[in-house]
Amino acid sequence: MARSDVQLMLDVKSGDEQSFxxxxxxxxxxxxxxxxxxxxxxxxxxxxxxxxxxxxxxAREDYVPxxxxxxxxxxxxxxxxxxxxxxxxxxRMEVSLDAPLTADxxxxxxxxxxxxxxxxxxxxxxxxxxxxxxxxxxxxxxxxKQRAAVLLHKYQELDYNEIAKILECSESALKSLLFRAYExxxxxxxxxxxxxxxP
Amino acid sequence: xSCGRMENKILSYVDGRLKESERLEMxxxxxxxxxxxxxxxxxxxxxxxxxxxxxxxxxxxFDVRVRARVAAEPVKQSWWAWFAPxxxxxxxxxxxxxxxxxxxxxxxxxxxxxxxxxxxxxxVLENYDVLSNxxxxxxxxxxxxxxxxxxxxxxxxxx
Numbered sequence: 137m138a139r140s141d142v143q144l145m146l147d148v149k150s151g152d153e154q155s156f157x158x159x160x161x162x163x164x165x166x167x168x169x170x171x172x173x174x175x176x177x178x179x180x181x182x183x184x185x186x187x188x189x190x191x192x193x194x195a196r197e198d199y200v201p202x203x204x205x206x207x208x209x210x211x212x213x214x215x216x217x218x219x220x221x222x223x224x225x226x227x228r229m230e231v232s233l234d235a236p237l238t239a240d241x242x243x244x245x246x247x248x249x250x251x252x253x254x255x256x257x258x259x260x261x262x263x264x265x266x267x268x269x270x271x272x273x274x275x276x277x278x279x280x281k282q283r284a285a286v287l288l289h290k291y292q293e294l295d296y297n298e299i300a301k302i303l304e305c306s307e308s309a310l311k312s313l314l315f316r317a318y319e320x321x322x323x324x325x326x327x328x329x330x331x332x333x334x335p
Numbered sequence: 336x337s338c339g340r341m342e343n344k345i346l347s348y349v350d351g352r353l354k355e356s357e358r359l360e361m362x363x364x365x366x367x368x369x370x371x372x373x374x375x376x377x378x379x380x381x382x383x384x385x386x387x388x389x390x391x392x393x394x395x396x397f398d399v400r401v402r403a404r405v406a407a408e409p410v411k412q413s414w415w416a417w418f419a420p421x422x423x424x425x426x427x428x429x430x431x432x433x434x435x436x437x438x439x440x441x442x443x444x445x446x447x448x449x450x451x452x453x454x455x456x457x458x459v460l461e462n463y464d465v466l467s468n469x470x471x472x473x474x475x476x477x478x479x480x481x482x483x484x485x486x487x488x489x490x491x492x493x494x
Contacts, residue, residue: 160401168393182397189401193408271384289346290385296347311343318346321381332380 141205148196174217211302274324282317349378
C-alpha cells in the first residue's frame with residue numbers, strides 16, 4: 137500500500153532519503169505544471185519547482201503534520217510564483233511588447249507548424265492551436281491571485297478549504313474570488329463558451 | 336433561493352461539490368431562472384475549456400537538478416548532536432585522562448633524603464648566589480695572599 141504524503145514526509149524527517157525521492161516523483165509534474173501556468177516560462181517554472189522541493193527538504197526537521205501535505209506544498213509554490221510574477225512583471229511586459237505575434241517561444245507545449253510537412257489536418261491543427269492559445273492568454277490575463285485560485289481549483293482539485301489556506305483568505309472570500317475569475321474567463325472566452333454552452 | 340445567493344454556490348454546483356440538500360435547492364432555482372441556468376452552462380463551458388490545456392512534462396534533468404541541490408545542502412547538526420558518542424572525541428578524552436593520571440602518579444626522580452638535604456642547604460645556596468653576583472664586590476682589589484707574608488716576617492725576625 138502506498139504511503140501517504142504525510143507519512144513520507146515524516147520518514148524524510150527521520151532521515152529516509154528514499155521517501156523524499158517518492159515525494160519528488162509524486163509531485164514534480166503537478167508542481168511544474170502549476171508553476172508553468174502561473175509564470176508562463178518553462179525554465180523559470182522548473183527553477184521554482186526545484187526551489188519548492190529544496191524548501192521542503194530544508195524544513196524536514198521542523199515538519200509537523202498539522203495540515204495536509206498538499207496545502208503546505210502548494211502554499212510554498214504559490215508564494216514563490218506570486219513573488220516571481222510580481223518581480224518579473226516589468227520584464228514580461230517588455231518581452232510581450234517586443235515578441236513577434238506569430239511565435240510564442242515561451243510555450244513549450246506549442247510545436248511550431250512546419251507548413252512544408254503537408255500535414256493533412258493542418259487547418260484543424262491551426263484552429264486547435266489558436267484555441268489553446270486563447271485559453272492560455274485568458275488565464276494569463278487574470279490577476280495573480282485569481283489565477284492561482286483557478287489553477288489550484290481546476291488542476292490540483294484541492295478543496296476550497298485547502299485553497300483558502302494556501303491563499304490565506306476565508307473560504308467565503310475564495311468562493312467570491314473564484315466566481316470573479318470564472319466570470320472574467322467567461323467574458324474573455326465568450327466565442328468559445330458560446331459554442332460549448334449551447335443548450 | 337435568490338439569484339444573488341448563487342454566486343457562492345454556482346462553482347460548487349458545477350463541480351458537483353455541493354451537499355445533496357443544497358444541490359436540490361439549486362436544481363429547483365435553475366428550473367425557474369433562465370439567467371442562472373445560462374450562467375451555470377457557461378461556467379461548465381469555461382471549466383471544460385480549461386481541461387483542454389495541455390500538460391507539460393518536466394525536463395529529464397529536473398530530478399537530477401533537485402538531487403544536486405539537495406546534496407549541496409549543508410548538513411545541519413542539532414544541539415543534541417554534541418552529546419552523541421563520537422569515536423574521535425572518546426579517544427581524545429581517554430588519552431587526556433591517561434595523561435593526567437600518569438603525571439599525577441609518576442616518581443619525581445629524587446629520593447626523600449636528597450630532597451630534604453637540598454631544602455636544608457637552600458638558604459646557603461641562595462646567599463652564595465646573591466654574593467657571587469653582587470656587583471660592588473667586583474670593584475674591590477684582589478685579596479693579598481697570607482702565607483708568603485708570614486714567611487717574610489719570620490725571616491726578618493731571625494735576622
